[in-house]
């Protein structure tokens with residue numbers, strides 16, 4: 402298993418009202434991957450992600466999981482049913498949309 406801050410083990414132990422720092426992690430109590438082999442979610446390069454994504458596909462907290470991974474720039478593993486590459490694409494797209502929004506805002510006049 403690759404080194405990561407991902408905590409499938411935590412998913413098995415996190416109490417429902419868990420808050421770490423400013424983050425509410427209570428959603429992890431509903432993770433469908435709870436009790437599933439964590440290695441499934443951290444496949445070796447080139448290995449299939451199908452099984453992990455199938456677990457995510459029936460997970461009630463998929464959105465929360467994906468947003469957590471995006472917010473924390475998780476580099477490894479399957480989160481919210483998405484691979485590193487898929488998450489990178491989302492981050493890139495969101496950054497692009499932010500730039501477009503900023504560019505379309507009316508400019509304030511100096512002085």
Ligand code: SF4
Nearest residue numbers: 432434457460466481
């Ligand atoms: S979306 Fe997948 S990785 Fe995330 S909590 Fe659910 S089953 Fe686990």
